[in-house]
Structures are given as structure tokens and as C-alpha cells.
Amino acid sequence: MKSHRKVIEVNIPSRMAFLNITPQVTAALKESGIREGLCLVNAMHITASVFINDDERGLHEDYARWLEQLAPFDPSPSRYHHNRTGEDNGDAHHKRQIMGREVVVAVTNGALDFGPWEQIFYGEFDGRRKKRILIKIIGE
Numbered sequence: 700m701k702s703h704r705k706v707i708e709v710n711i712p713s714r715m716a717f718l719n720i721t722p723q724v725t726a727a728l729k730e731s732g733i734r735e736g737l738c739l740v741n742a743m744h745i746t747a748s749v750f751i752n753d754d755e756r757g758l759h760e761d762y763a764r765w766l767e768q769l770a771p772f773d774p775s776p777s778r779y780h781h782n783r784t785g786e787d788n789g790d791a792h793h794k795r796q797i798m799g800r801e802v803v804v805a806v807t808n809g810a811l812d813f814g815p816w817e818q819i820f821y822g823e824f825d826g827r828r829k830k831r832i833l834i835k836i837i838g839e
Contacts, residue, residue: 736838
């Protein structure tokens, strides 16, 4: 069995955004030479997410609005106890928990084995600094 590891670095200029990283994951798969196996994509930060869904702007706007309703940004320590530690990103931890940490996609015949419309996204909830995304591919 072979293994391939690649790290993508991103620096999202806004506090919250969604970035389609499918092209970078596809490139890593091609680099790996793996034809059959599994591909893990993981947000390596506790205020970011990786998820699979449709690449549709309205859906992403809906996500942002929905997440802000569930866990509104509020840097004060009164809403989030986490902010009492000197941080201001208590909301970002909750948003990440909702959207998930990672995805695993089957690799079949050298390609990501997606359903219709599926794409891989990085969700940023506490941006404005460099963060990393892990791609780990195992197989034959």
C-alpha cells in the first residue's frame, strides 16, 4: 500500500468564507499515483472545517447566515466562556463543530469517486491568518 501526504496553506482575508479546494485535492491525488484507495482531507485548525457539498453561491450564503444565527460572532466574554481566556473566537469553535473536521472520499480508477455535484470545501470561521489543510491519500 502507498501513502501520499500534502499540506495546503491558505490565508482567508475575511473572518468567514468557503473555499472550493477540489482542484488542489485532485492535483494531490494525481501526484500520488494512487488509483484505488481513500483520500482524507482535514482542516488542521479548530476554527476551520472541511465538508462536501454543492458549489453554489446561494447555498454558501445560506450556510453563512445559518451558522451566524446558530453561533453569532460576539467577541465579548459574556456570550462565550471561551472568550474569557482572552480569545474572541468562541463562535468559530461552534461553527467548526457543526460543519465538521474532515471528509473521506473513495478513490476509484485514479479519481475522486463523487456523487453528482459533490465538491470539497474548506470552511473558515476565524480567518485573517495562515492555516493548513491536510490531504492524506492511501491505497494502491
